[in-house]
Amino acid sequence: MTIPLDSVVGELYLVGGVPQPDPPHLAVLTPPRRAARDRREDTLFIFLDLGPGTPPALLVEMIRRLASAYWRRAGSTTAALRHAIAQANAYLLEENLGLPPSTRRHGGITCAVLRGNSIFLAQSGPALALYARPGRVRRYEQGVPLPKPEGEVLFAPAPDSELALGMSRGVAVHLHHIAVQPGDLLLLTGPTWTSELPQGGLEDALTQGRAEAVVAHLSRLAGDASFSALVVEARLPVEVEEGGEVQEAISYAPPEVSAPLPAPEETGGEPSVRLPLPRSRVPSLPRLSWRVHLRRLADWGVLGLGLLADGMRTLVTRTLPEPEAVPARPPRRRSEAEGNVLLMAGVAIAIPILIALLVVALYIQRSQTAYFQGLLEEARREMEVASSLTSDPETAREHWQAALGFLEEARQARPNDETAQRLYNQAQTALDRMEGTVRVQPALLWDYGASRPYRLAVGPVQLFTLDPEAGEVVQHTLDATRANVVEKEAPVIAYRGQQVGEERMGALLDLVWMPAGGQRLQDALLILAERNRLLEYNPTWGLKRLALGQPPQPLVPRALGAFNGKLYILDGGSSQIWRYEPTAEGYGSPESYFVAPPPDLSQAVGMAIDGSIYVLLADGRIVKLFGGEPFPYQISGLEQPFVRPVAIALEGDKEEGAIYVADAGADRIVALSKQGAFIHQIRADGDAFAEITAMAVDGASRTLFLVARGRLFSFRLPPLPEG
Known part of the structure; x- marks a missing residue:
């Protein structure tokens, strides 16, 4: 399960080139309080195109009925969209039957539902929508407009002889499903609004990148023409503190009306980009069957x-006996005939x-x-x-x-x-x-019961998990398959407040498995605690404190690394990597890894070392370092960019093997070569990769361990391509 996306919405409503407020033909709606259970995570976008001169009250009422039908409809998203459009069509048809043919309204509609990381697109009658992601724009188009001499706008049927809205009780709905990525853009408009735009103008506008820029570009493109569009940009959720202001997602809901609205006024304003309104509430209406x-x-x-x-x-x-008239008499016991x-x-x-x-x-x-x-x-x-x-x-x-x-x-x-x-x-x-997806079936090793930013370190036969919030490190002993844990209870080997020597330990920050190498003669687990304290745990000798030299300024540790007996601490505060040489008592004074001014590592989320150092940044970039300097490293062949990378691990020697990046935003593990080429992405059925918080790789057994939603999993890594 991926992270549900939010949306930023820009609306444009121009009459003769002049922006107008409150367009009655489009809406962005969130679920009302009494929405069906299946609808509570949906955001509904509507663009209704019945041609120029349509009474605003008619448009608003159609949207109101459509929205009411959609929110009340349980079941699948596509079934709810079909039902809602049928409801709107039935209302328009009923209105048309009471009008002279010259004043009847017909047209098309596009509805889109954003749910999680998917958009469900439904179109009926002449309709137009475009979907864009970097490097590609796709049109979803139904029908074409045909102007009549007296100025009324009708629509030519689509090639399969489908009719516009308001012409028949039966309504054809075209459905599309789109897997959404952050930064994707959806543009809803109608054929009658685009006739005065230059060819390719909509596609050019969608190359502007952000919803606000697209709306501004469309406004300039329209000039003095009448034009309207709804632009939706998918973005990652924005954390909003209580009492703070919303910085991103914007929304628009149509007003409720009981009388025809006045004609648009020339306001001279700018194209609108609105902040979220309160949850829309749509009056309940009888539902119309979604299949004629x-x-x-x-x-x-x-x-x-x-x-x-x-x-x-x-x-x-006819079977019952005829009643007989009898004189009144005192009540008597019911006869058998009366019982029958x-x-x-x-x-x-x-x-x-x-x-x-x-x-x-x-x-x-x-x-x-x-x-x-x-x-x-x-x-x-x-x-x-x-x-x-x-x-x-x-x-x-x-x-x-x-x-x-x-x-x-x-x-x-x-x-x-x-x-x-x-x-x-x-x-x-x-x-x-x-x-390039390889699917695996991870083995569940342990359930910690809560989703937290865990840290993992793997030894020859042990696996260690740090829970920073609980302030403890637990040890798991693995069997030969690496798919089972030996103990029924995981022993706690270190915890916050523990007395070690003459000092009580503070918060536990990170951990790393340190193999023997250089002047270090034994393997051990190293645990970094606050106030620059370092603990060493040996499964045979237990826990003790090691000396750790002080850096020039207080540490803001983002990641620990180990290589050839040396300890590396990535300091996010100074964008520095401190290298510690082993001594008899622990680790001496640190030295800067960089021989030149360091790159910006303030947004680092992970680090892995095999002689070269690979630093994973929050935006998905990987900084490769060698010999104290940045080394060119460019990711290639990765079609879906990283959404929310959280961990990095290595397998193999310096030149061969692979780099593994855990992408919590896309429920996947991505394998890259040491030169940056995409190898494959690893996924699991179900939610085994949902909300990954930690990852470690055991190169000897080619086993990857991860924690997702508070559960510890393992699986054997898929084979890498030869060469």
């Missing part, structure tokens, strides 16, 4: 039920109820079956398109991802369906092959 043929099935079922109930009522009435009458009446009531339950059950079953089969059909269609795009791997990848989105919903609907699982495996295998 199922609604007809229900109608016929109800009709048949009514006829059957009438027939049963007549049959029972009550029994028959009960049967007459029960039979229609049972039939009604049977019809409802049949309706629900057929609805679920139609929904499930629809997901499989959508997935097969995407897979067929992806398989045919052998010369366009980027577009093929998007179709494979869309197929996986539909199949994931199908698996949720029917977890044990073999067809859905087979198609899912087929699509996943194809996508993994394209993305």
Whole structure:
């Protein structure tokens, strides 16, 4: 499970080149309080295009009904989008039926839902959306506008003879699934708004990088024309302190209206980039069935039920004896005949109820079956398109991802369906092959019960875990397979407040396994504590304190490293790496690793050493150092940039082997060559790689250990390519 993304939204609404406030035809909505459980993590974006001159009140009411239907609909995202668009279409059709043909409104709509790291895109009627990530822009377009001589704008049907919104009870909805990365851009607009823009103008605008820049560029591009668009930029979540101001995500919700809105005024303002509004609340409305043929099935079922109930009522009435008139007399005990009458009446009531339950059950079953089969059909269609795009791997990848989105919903609907699982495996295998993904099945070694920024160090047969928040280090003894822990209880070998010698230890900061080398004769675990204290743990001799020389200024330790008996401490405060030589008592005064002014290492999150030093920065860059100086190192072939790297480890000698980077933001481990070339990325099914906080590699057994969501896992590293 990856980190759910936030969005930054920019809106543009120009009439004759003049920005207008509160566009009634677009909306960005967050879930109301009483949203269905399946909708509570969604953000809904709507762009409605019914042509110029459409009454604002009509647009707002359509959006209100669509949003209400979407938030109340449980189940899959795609089913909720189909249902919501059908609701909006039904309202527009009803409005049109009461108007003269010359004043009826028709058009198209694009809805997008951001959920976690996915966007579900739904379009009906003439509609236009563009999706951009660095180096590529893709258009999602349905239908074309056709102006009539009297100025009314209608739309030509799409090639498959689909109709615009408001023309028929049946509505065709095109669905797409997009795997989102931070920095990706989604632009929603409509065909009637883009007729005056230069060709390729939308694509050029999306190269501006940020949502604010895209909106500004589109405003300049439109000039004196009328134009509107909604721009969504995916970004990592922004931490907002209580009482602080939001710096990133912005949102817009349409106002509720009970009367037609006034015509737009010329405000002379700027294109709007709005801060989040409170959660939108949409009044509840009756829901319209999302499939016309199922609604007809229900109608016929109800009709048949009514006829059957009438027939049963007549049959029972004719079967019962006629009532006889008798004079009034004192109450008497009920006769057997009267008891039979009550029994028959009960049967007459029960039979229609049972039939009604049977019809409802049949309706629900057929609805679920139609929904499930629809997901499989959508997935097969995407897979067929992806398989045919052998010369366009980027577009093929998007179709494979869309197929996986539909199949994931199908698996949720029917977890044990073999067809859905087979198609899912087929699509996943194809996508993994394209993305250089190797899937592993990690073994669960331990469950610490809480997700924290753990640290790991691995020895010949032991694994050590530091929990900085709990302030303790535990030891695990591994079996020969490295897939099991020997002890049932993990012994604590060091803890905050522990008396070691004549001093009580403070917070424990980091740890590293120090192999013997140079003047150091024994392997041991080194633990750095606050106030520049160093502890040594030997599984045979126990815990003791070592001397550690003081640097020129207080340390801000970001990572520890070990090589050939020497201890390295990366100091984030001074962007310095301090190198300590071993002595009889511990480690002497530090010396600077750098022979020249050091590079900026203030954002370092990890360090690994094999003779060269590799420093991982928070933005995903790797700084390679050799001989006290930076050494050229450029990552190549990595299609998806690092989202949130948290740890780095090495395997092999100085020139061969690989560098492993744990990317907590994308639930993966990326393998790079020592020269920076992408080798492959390692993923696991399920949530074994969700929220990785620590990683270590045992080169001797080629085993990788990691902590994710407070659980310790291990797996054997996949083979590296020869040469």
